[in-house]
Every structure is written in C-alpha cells, then in structure tokens.
Amino acid sequence: MSQEVQWNKLSPQEKYEARFKAWMDAEGVPFATPQARQAFQERAQMLKDVIELRKPKRIPVCPIVGFYPFAYAGITAKEAMYDYDKLGYALKKYHADFVPDSLSAAPIYGPGAIFELMDYKLYRWPGHGVPETTPYQCIEAEYMHADEYDEFLRDPSAFFMRKYFPRIMGALGAWEMLPPFTDVLELPFMGGFLVPWGIPPVQETLKKLLQAGQMAMEWIQKAVAIDMETLGTLGIPGLIGGFAKAPFDVLGDTLRGTRAIMLDMYRQPKKLLEALERITPMQIEMGVRSATGNKHLIVFIPLHKGADGFMSNKDFKTFYWPTLKALIIGLIEEGLVPYLFVEGGYNQRLDIFPDPDIPAGKSIWMFDQTDMKEVKKRFQGWACFGGNVPSSLLKAGTPKDVEEYVKRLIDEVGQDGGYILANGAVLDDAQAENLHALIQTGKEYGVYK
Amino acid sequence: MSQELIQAITEMREEDALKITQQMLDAGKDPLEVLEACRQAMEVIGKRFEAGDCFIPELILAGEMLRQVSDLIKPRLQKEATQKKHGKVVIGTVEGDIHDIAKDIVAFMLDVNGFEVTDLGVDVPPAKFVEATKETGAKVVALSGFLTLAYDPMKATVEALKAAGLNDVKVMIGGGQIDEQIRQFTGADGWGRDAMAAVKMANAWYGVN
Numbered sequence: 001m002s003q004e005v006q007w008n009k010l011s012p013q014e015k016y017e018a019r020f021k022a023w024m025d026a027e028g029v030p031f032a033t034p035q036a037r038q039a040f041q042e043r044a045q046m047l048k049d050v051i052e053l054r055k056p057k058r059i060p061v062c063p064i065v066g067f068y069p070f071a072y073a074g075i076t077a078k079e080a081m082y083d084y085d086k087l088g089y090a091l092k093k094y095h096a097d098f099v100p101d102s103l104s105a106a107p108i109y110g111p112g113a114i115f116e117l118m119d120y121k122l123y124r125w126p127g128h129g130v131p132e133t134t135p136y137q138c139i140e141a142e143y144m145h146a147d148e149y150d151e152f153l154r155d156p157s158a159f160f161m162r163k164y165f166p167r168i169m170g171a172l173g174a175w176e177m178l179p180p181f182t183d184v185l186e187l188p189f190m191g192g193f194l195v196p197w198g199i200p201p202v203q204e205t206l207k208k209l210l211q212a213g214q215m216a217m218e219w220i221q222k223a224v225a226i227d228m229e230t231l232g233t234l235g236i237p238g239l240i241g242g243f244a245k246a247p248f249d250v251l252g253d254t255l256r257g258t259r260a261i262m263l264d265m266y267r268q269p270k271k272l273l274e275a276l277e278r279i280t281p282m283q284i285e286m287g288v289r290s291a292t293g294n295k296h297l298i299v300f301i302p303l304h305k306g307a308d309g310f311m312s313n314k315d316f317k318t319f320y321w322p323t324l325k326a327l328i329i330g331l332i333e334e335g336l337v338p339y340l341f342v343e344g345g346y347n348q349r350l351d352i353f354p355d356p357d358i359p360a361g362k363s364i365w366m367f368d369q370t371d372m373k374e375v376k377k378r379f380q381g382w383a384c385f386g387g388n389v390p391s392s393l394l395k396a397g398t399p400k401d402v403e404e405y406v407k408r409l410i411d412e413v414g415q416d417g418g419y420i421l422a423n424g425a426v427l428d429d430a431q432a433e434n435l436h437a438l439i440q441t442g443k444e445y446g447v448y449k
Numbered sequence: 450m451s452q453e454l455i456q457a458i459t460e461m462r463e464e465d466a467l468k469i470t471q472q473m474l475d476a477g478k479d480p481l482e483v484l485e486a487c488r489q490a491m492e493v494i495g496k497r498f499e500a501g502d503c504f505i506p507e508l509i510l511a512g513e514m515l516r517q518v519s520d521l522i523k524p525r526l527q528k529e530a531t532q533k534k535h536g537k538v539v540i541g542t543v544e545g546d547i548h549d550i551a552k553d554i555v556a557f558m559l560d561v562n563g564f565e566v567t568d569l570g571v572d573v574p575p576a577k578f579v580e581a582t583k584e585t586g587a588k589v590v591a592l593s594g595f596l597t598l599a600y601d602p603m604k605a606t607v608e609a610l611k612a613a614g615l616n617d618v619k620v621m622i623g624g625g626q627i628d629e630q631i632r633q634f635t636g637a638d639g640w641g642r643d644a645m646a647a648v649k650m651a652n653a654w655y656g657v658n
C-alpha cells in the first residue's frame with residue numbers, strides 16, 4: 001500500500017497525532033545541544049497541552065511580532081527585506097534577548113529585491129513607496145473587476161494567470177496573452193498552446209521569472225537557515241506551520257478590495273457566495289500543503305474583514321462565517337490545528353464562534369480587542385485562546401503597567417489551561433522593557449501549581 | 450416623493466433610490482429638495498450606525514448612492530448648493546501609513562454631517578497638516594492611522610501643530626489600535642472608534658447641537 005493510501009485511511013485524530021509526532025521528532029533539525037532539543041520539546045508539549053485544553057507546565061508566551069525586531073536591533077525595515085544577513089542578525093538578537101516560546105519566522109518579511117524585479121504593485125514596502133522604517137502595506141484596489149466573477153468562477157487559476165498577475169506584477173503584464181493550461185487536450189492543440197510563449201514580451205517575462213526563481217532560492221535558504229538556528233540553539237519553535245485565509249478575506253483583501261466586496265454583498269450577493277464556495281477548498285488545500293511541507297500542524301488564518309463594525313451578524317453569518325467554518329473543519333479533518341488570528345474587536349461575534357460543529361480541542365484563537373472574560377466563558381472546553389495585551393500599552397505604558405495587566409489577565413482567564421499569553425495586534429512598535437515585562441511576567445506568574 | 454427617496458436610501462435599495470431621484474427631477478422638483486432628502490437619509494443611517502444597527506457596508510453603499518444621486522442632479526443645479534457648513538476639518542492618514550479606507554469613511558461622514566472636509570490623503574507628513582490647517586483656518590484636525598507605527602507620527606503631528614502656534618486647533622485621532630492611552634501619548638484632544646465618534650467630536654468642538 002502506498003504511503004498516500006495509508007495516510008488517507010487514517011482518522012482525523014490519527015492524522016493529528018501523526019503530525020504532532022513528526023513535529024515533536026524534529027527530524028533533520030540541527031539542535032546545537034541536548035538542552036536546545038529539550039527546550040523545544042517542552043515548548044511543543046506546552047502547545048500540545050493548551051491546544052488539547054489542558055494545563056501545561058506553565059502558560060506559553062507567544063508574542064505576535066511583525067517588524068518590531070528590526071527597530072529593536074537597530075536595522076531598518078528595508079534592510080530586513082533586502083539584506084538577509086541583517087535580517088538574520090536582527091531576528092537572532094530579538095530571540096536571544098527576549099526568549100519567547102514561539103519564533104517570528106524569517107520568511108514572512110519577504111525578499112524586497114524580488115518584488116522590485118517583478119514590479120510587484122499590490123504592496124508598498126520600505127524604501128519602495130513607504131519610508132524605510134515602515135512595514136510593507138497593501139494597496140487595496142479592484143484587481144478583480146465587478147463583472148469578472150464568472151471568469152473567476154470558470155477557472156480561478158486561469159483568471160489569476162491572465163488577469164490578476166498582469167495587474168499586480170508589471171513584469172508579468174504579457175501574460176494576458178497566454179492561453180489557459182486547460183487548452184492542452186490533443187496533439188493538434190499542443191503546438192498552438194506553445195506559440196504565445198514565443199512572443200517576445202512573453203519571453204521577457206520568462207527570463208524575469210528565471211532570475212526571480214534563482215533569487216527566491218537564495219532567499220528561502222537563508223531565511224530557513226535563520227529559523228533553524230533559532231530552533232536549533234534556543235529550542236524556540238514556530239507557531240505558524242502553514243497558511244490559509246478566510247475565503248471572504250481572499251476576495252476582500254487583494255482581489256475585490258473592501259469597498260467593492262461590501263458593495264457586492266448588496267449588488268451581486270449570489271456571485272459573491274458562489275466565489276466564496278469556490279475558494280474554500282482551495283484554501284483548505286493550501287493550508288494542508290503548506291503545513292505538511294513544513295512538517296508542522298498549525299495553520300495560521302488571519303481574520304481581517306469580519307471584525308466588529310465591518311458587517312452585521314446577519315451578513316457575517318451569510319458571507320463570512322460559513323466558508324471560514326468549512327475551512328476550519330476541513331483543516332481539522334486533515335489532522336491540522338487552525339490558528340485563528342482574530343485581530344481587532346470581535347465582541348459582536350462571540351455567540352457565533354464557539355460552533356458545536358467544530359470539534360473541541362483542535363484549534364487556537366488569538367484575540368486582540370475582544371473582551372477576554374467573555375471569550376473564556378464561551379471558549380472554555382471548546383478551544384484554546386489567548387492574546388489581548390494591547391499595542392498601546394506596550395508602546396506607551398510602563399513595565400509595571402504591563403506586569404499588572406498581564407497578571408490580571410492571567411488571573412481572570414488563564415487559570416484553567418487552554419490558554420496562551422500574547423499581545424493582541426501584530427507588533428511593529430513597542431518599548432523593549434515593556435515586551436520584556438510581558439514575557440517575564442508570563443513565564444513567572446504563568447506557572448501552574 | 451422626498452419621503453420615498455429617504456426610505457429607499459435608508460433601506461439600501463440602490464436602484465429604487467436612483468429611479469426616484471430621476472422621477473423627482475423629471476417632475477421638475479428642485480434638485481435641492483433631492484439633496485435635502487439625501488441629507489435626512491444620511492442622518493438616519495448615521496444614527497443607525499451609532500446604535501449598531503448598520504455597519505460599514507451600509508455606509509459604503511450609502512456613499513455610492515449619494516455619489517450617483519449627485520451625478521444625476523449636477524447638470525440641473527443652478528449654483529453649487531450653499532448648505533451652511535458647521536466648520537472645517539482637515540483629515541489625513543499620518544506619515545508612513547497608507548491605509549485609507551477608514552479615513553475615507555470618516556471624511557465622508559463628516560462631509561454629510563455638514564463639515565467642510567479637506568482630505569490630505571495618506572502618508573501625510575506633519576508639515577503638510579500644519580500647512581493645510583493654516584491655509585483653511587480649520588479648527589479641527591483628524592489623524593488616521595492603522596499601524597502601531599502610526600503612534601509616533603501622530604504625536605509628531607500634534608506637536609508640529611502646537612509648534613506652529615495653532616493652539617486653538619483640536620486634534621482627534623482614530624484607527625484600529627487607538628485608545629485613550631494613545632490619545633494621552635500623542636497629546637491629541639480626542640480619539641474615537643468609528644466615523645460617528647468623529648462626527649460627535651467635531652460637533653462638540655464646533656458647538657453644533
């Protein structure tokens with residue numbers, strides 16, 4: 001029996017256990033010392049305990065960090081995106097000085113030089129449209145037009161290749177001339193399919209891609225080596241093993257944009273719902289593939305456009321939640337642990353989230369400005385949760401303020417396990433002593449007796 | 450017919466709203482009557498938003514309806530509608546931050562609630578806020594920012610306004626990671642969670658009932 005057939009015969013629980021074991025075994029990780037391996041295993045065990053709603057040895061402290069390490073280490077955001085040695089230096093310093101329980105992964109900062117080569121237009125990044133000290137930021141626009149739902153639905157990949165890519169990458173402008181791959185059916189179609197690839201502007205795109213591919217290889221090797229060193233020397237694992245997005249955000253963030261998708265809710269709700277359905281299995285597949293490739297089992301899902309105020313609960317239940325729920329369940333059935341990053345406020349949605357169709361003890365929910373006592377009331381016995389320490393406090397408060405806040409948070413919601421201590425929103429700016437206070441208080445005050 | 454238009458807009462019936470507008474114009478109604486109906490409709494929507502009965506999609510759709518209605522009546526408008534404005538507001542997203550959605554919604558709601566809004570766009574340096582405030586004579590400045598890295602530029606903008614001697618200008622800040630602690634940190638006069646909070650602050654500062 002092939003490995004794949006055997007794998008498919010496993011139950012979701014068996015898959016989950018197999019994935020956890022593979023993560024824990026950390027095959028191929030170059031641990032520098034037995035202590036580093038032990039530290040990793042202890043951290044992984046703490047995470048397993050909280051996911052399964054038990055009390056770990058102590059509360060895991062997993063700050064959610066964006067560009068903070070660079071200002072801390074004295075390099076610019078631009079340097080972090082262009083100079084991988086500096087990127088490595090800054091991340092190493094951050095992890096060594098703060099010793100959190102999960103690492104900030106090097107690949108998320110991206111290769112600036114490649115974005116330039118590809119004339120990537122979807123974002124501005126440090127030194128390229130925003131100041132050198134500022135993180136990358138998305139430029140929302142209608143990269144998919146209001147009348148293109150049918151084309152998208154017919155063949156999303158062809159739409160991406162022939163419409164979306166030319167719009168978001170100047171270097172691939174000529175791809176609008178390419179035929180869909182699904183043209184290649186019989187011998188007589190084969191020659192014709194290849195002809196457009198010989199058009200000079202298309203050939204130029206291929207040369208660019210060859211170069212970009214080589215640069216991407218160099219980048220990913222260096223980025224992975226940075227994370228491997230953090231894991232291998234400090235025993236700090238990544239909390240993000242794979243990536244998927246809520247189908248509504250897939251459309252609303254980078255295809256239709258906020259304004260347009262909200263108008264679609266009124267003007268063409270059926271098409272919107274159809275597209276959301278179409279996107280869901282694609283996101284499940286991406287989550288499974290990315291986590292499997294990383295020998296990990298936690299799949300990060302950042303929620304964007306479902307926050308309080310962004311729509312009514314009625315619309316949330318119509319447009320946002322059903323396909324997100326299907327994504328969560330789809331990942332859990334593959335033995336994965338969806339990690340919902342619930343940035344912003346979701347107080348309005350707290351009666352919707354603890355959904356009985358989603359198995360208990362199989363997901364992580366990190367909140368930001370949601371009332372944590374209410375979260376605990378509803379999530380206890382259902383899913384691991386955490387987050388909430390405010391960005392404002394970490395920037396403008398004192399270490400004593402942070403210590404008090406963290407202690408109160410742990411007293412109020414962290415006493416029964418199934419809990420991770422973290423800040424609420426992705427951290428780009430903070431006072432170092434405040435972040436130290438968050439981590440130290442968590443480690444000391446968060447020991448379960 | 451004004452009532453019907455108000456109802457169509459507040460019930461988010463876009464096609465009906467445009468049809469009724471056209472009918473009103475065809476029947477020879479004063480375009481200003483149409484505008485007044487729009488204003489009243491927006492008042493209802495603003496109140497519903499404040500009460501948590503309608504949300505951003507409704508504000509965006511209402512904005513779209515108003516834009517299309519005003520396109521329809523523009524050719525028939527003798528002169529620019531001379532609705533009396535409560536006062537001027539300068540708004541923008543602070544330096545280094547290019548997020549515009551929330552800022553646009555706040556600008557729109559200030560506008561429909563009777564303020565003359567100067568929108569400086571995104572990634573606006575403190576000096577530009579100072580310049581526009583001086584130029585317009587606005588007594589209210591609204592700073593938007595989504596990133597935590599917007600905290601420092603907000604503070605710098607408040608300081609720049611003070612340094613330019615604009616001490617009687619009130620500053621409000623808003624954004625996803627803004628709270629009272631950041632208001633104090635930046636030295637701003639007020640902060641808000643959403644567009645109607647901005648309208649309320651502007652009303653209070655300009656003494657509008």
